[in-house]
Amino acid sequence: MAPPKTVRWGILATGGIAQTFTKDLLVDPKTRGVENIKHTVVAAASSSSRPRAEQFLKDVGAPSDAKAYGSYEDLVKDSDIDIIYVATPHSHHYQNAMLCLENGKNVLCEKAFTVNAAQAQALADKAKEQNLFLMEAVWTRYFPLSIYVRDLITSGRIGPVARVLSDNSMALNPEESFSDGKHRMVNPDLAGGALLDLGIYSLTWVFQTLYLTQPEDSRKPPKVLAAMKGYAATGAADEMTTIVLSFPRSAEAGGDAHAVATTSLRVATTPGGNGDAPGIRIQGPKGEIQVFPPAFRPTHTKLILSDGTVEEKHFAQPGPGKGSGWKNGFGGGSNAEGEGHGMFWEADEAATAFVDGRKEGKYESLAESILIMGVMDEARRQGGLKYPEHIETTKYPVQL
Numbered sequence: 001m002a003p004p005k006t007v008r009w010g011i012l013a014t015g016g017i018a019q020t021f022t023k024d025l026l027v028d029p030k031t032r033g034v035e036n037i038k039h040t041v042v043a044a045a046s047s048s049s050r051p052r053a054e055q056f057l058k059d060v061g062a063p064s065d066a067k068a069y070g071s072y073e074d075l076v077k078d079s080d081i082d083i084i085y086v087a088t089p090h091s092h093h094y095q096n097a098m099l100c101l102e103n104g105k106n107v108l109c110e111k112a113f114t115v116n117a118a119q120a121q122a123l124a125d126k127a128k129e130q131n132l133f134l135m136e137a138v139w140t141r142y143f144p145l146s147i148y149v150r151d152l153i154t155s156g157r158i159g160p161v162a163r164v165l166s167d168n169s170m171a172l173n174p175e176e177s178f179s180d181g182k183h184r185m186v187n188p189d190l191a192g193g194a195l196l197d198l199g200i201y202s203l204t205w206v207f208q209t210l211y212l213t214q215p216e217d218s219r220k221p222p223k224v225l226a227a228m229k230g231y232a233a234t235g236a237a238d239e240m241t242t243i244v245l246s247f248p249r250s251a252e253a254g255g256d257a258h259a260v261a262t263t264s265l266r267v268a269t270t271p272g273g274n275g276d277a278p279g280i281r282i283q284g285p286k287g288e289i290q291v292f293p294p295a296f297r298p299t300h301t302k303l304i305l306s307d308g309t310v311e312e313k314h315f316a317q318p319g320p321g322k323g324s325g326w327k328n329g330f331g332g333g334s335n336a337e338g339e340g341h342g343m344f345w346e347a348d349e350a351a352t353a354f355v356d357g358r359k360e361g362k363y364e365s366l367a368e369s370i371l372i373m374g375v376m377d378e379a380r381r382q383g384g385l386k387y388p389e390h391i392e393t394t395k396y397p398v399q400l
């Protein structure tokens, strides 16, 4: 077997998810049976200060020669970097990812990919023009659990999927948790609200079960009907959004399929985060697949068939982990001591694509990311939610 190829990462921003991702990145891929690539961190940048980037590199256990930068502009000029992971708030993804692409860097960009579909399209166009890799970091798509669920569907165990019910909600008590209104969950200037932050996962489950599992030439965009409740304290952000989707299908493929994607900052998929009610139900004529919360990091599925068969599966996130034990502070769950968080699967895919010369992720094309951004645009249009022009714009560069 050929020796693993080492992929050199740069980390853009030093906040919560940048820490979690980078710790996972530094877990040896062999611990999860991955032999083709290795990851290393060669640089990190903080827009606040260089010492903050230095501290970040220490905290995550990066190699001692990794470089610390005090600006994103300096990071993108580093010729030793193969891929940059963009970990700023969604309001900033478009400007930051464009900066990377303009400077010839491959990009893995956190969710939600951008603020709207026009920005996502502009990034995809730029990546194509520059012949660079670009992928939205919807980590859940790359989990072995997600691959297993998609395989159950394509192998026909439940018959053609007729309906998907998909929720990702957290009872965050927003007035108390985000009382100054500055947190990205509620802050319009950071494209805040439930939809872009949490609802993206409800839609991920809808799309990866009803869209990605269809033959490519038969995938069609869904019709969208949405209800949105604004978050009163900050005005332009949603605290709850419900989207009904109808996917056109031929009669041979089972006819049209429906989905309901829900998200809320006020109520939880399972109160107390105990995870005993399925947040995702994928239903066909022969049975259903249940996925247990949280929707973004599920570890438990149940297949229930109408003939009485019940198959439960638990998926570990193999460690040992570099101290990547995780709590999100919102009651969103924590992983067992010694486990990784699970962000390494998407990193493996991005690195493998880079090494193989692919320009997009295997389980979510740029066209699908753009389509999902378009569904969120339509939900916001129907719900009357607009963000400030300077973060909705496709102009570049814009100082945020």
Ligand SMILES: NC(=O)C1=CN([C@@H]2O[C@H](COP(=O)(O)OP(=O)(O)OC[C@H]3O[C@@H](n4cnc5c(N)ncnc54)[C@H](OP(=O)(O)O)[C@@H]3O)[C@@H](O)[C@H]2O)C=CC1
Binding pocket: 012, 013, 014, 015, 016, 017, 018, 045, 046, 047, 048, 049, 052, 087, 088, 089, 090, 092, 110, 111, 112, 137, 139, 197, 296
């Ligand atoms: N995949 C997942 O499970 C998760 C994904 N996310 C996504 O990751 C992104 C970042 O979230 P998270 O890490 O929790 O956010 P944090 O607020 O913890 O970190 C964001 C970082 O972005 C940089 N930044 C640059 N400009 C701003 C600004 N105006 N306001 C705030 N931060 C700024 C800062 O880093 P610096 O000062 O170093 O430049 C900051 O530390 C979001 O898009 C979110 O949706 C978040 C949580 C989980």
Ligand SMILES: O=C1OC[C@@H](O)[C@H](O)[C@H]1O
Binding pocket: 197, 198, 296, 328, 330, 332
């Ligand atoms: O992406 C996410 O997944 C985990 C949640 O806790 C977090 O708030 C969200 O941004």
